[in-house]
Amino acid sequence: MIELQEGIIPEIEVSKPYALVAITKHGVQKARQMAQDFPNVDVYYMAKFEHGDEQVKGIQLFKGTVRLLLPALFKNYKGLILIISLGAVVRMIAPILEDKKKDPAVLVIDDKGEHVISVLSGHIGGANALTHEVANAIGGKPIITTASDVQKTIPVDLFGARFGWIWESDEKLTPVSASVVNEESVAIVQEAGETGWWMHETPIPANIRQYQTIKQAIESKPDAALIITDRILDTDEEGILENGVIYRPKSLVLGMGCNRGTSVEEIDAVIDETLSELKLAKKSIKALATIDLKKDEQCFIDITNRYGWKFATYTPEQLNEMPLLNPSETVFKFTGAYGVSEPAAMRYANTTDLLLQKKKHGNVTISIARMTFH
Known part of the structure; x- marks a missing residue:
């Protein structure tokens, strides 16, 4: 918890290049969703909107006026993305501006996420390029008011950011x-x-x-x-x-099943070992998919929260719609589905191919599919 006080620059934990800040109920909901769609942000919002999972997700809560948080963010981040009204932002940042060669990029987003506005350091600080990327990531409209546009090339540090790369x-x-x-x-x-x-x-x-x-x-x-x-x-x-x-890119889907009560440590170890064998990157995992009977399985909830992955569950009927090389009557007897890890991975990835057919390891079954993009 960050306690904000006049005249004291707070200590913050910086792990990403951009800070995302919200101060309203709807803004917090937008920030939490955006952190999944645009993962290179550290999220900050007011403690009164606490959901209870902030520590697991790496979200930093603060008490006090957001104005007192901004000096620390200015010093430590390449850019600030603020779900705060434009007028309020202008008033709050005015006293801490230094130089256009030093100031971070500053963007403003409205509560509904309809508009993304480049406010400060458009060219040198990269706010214009960041505005385009954020707007594309959340489905908003980019607003850029500078007379000349940025060089029409690839912003290397933001390449693919709109997709979550x-x-x-x-x-x-x-x-x-x-x-x-x-x-x-x-x-x-x-x-x-x-x-x-x-x-x-x-x-x-x-x-x-x-x-x-x-x-x-x-x-x-x-x-x-x-x-x-x-x-x-x-x-x-x-x-x-x-x-x-x-x-x-977020292109890999884990299809998984497990015995009830399996530990998150065992799940994580199986994932790491499997990815290592296949020479696949953990940073490219998009989602963990399973049967809806496992929607309350704590190890799946914990592992997806730990890494910010999507957690998708499907009914037996949905899983049985997918083609299976190895349908199991035993699995069907207990779940109503002829398979779990394989059809769950394929269904989420929108493919009928698997990088890994089901592999049993201890209490865990795992399959991997690569998402198809058009």
């Missing part, structure tokens, strides 16, 4: 961004995730080229690379990261 490491963000802005040769390889990431009406700049494989990209000897994949790269592919960034 996150980077594997921020180590090369700055040099890769420099290569993009300076129109050096940039390779893009996409193996998974949403394909509609180019958001401008103009064509992709000629210096940015797309390749089918990482091997092809390496052979072209680019100055920088953007790799969109849910795989762990092979050793002979890692050279692309000398000046490259890996983006993890």
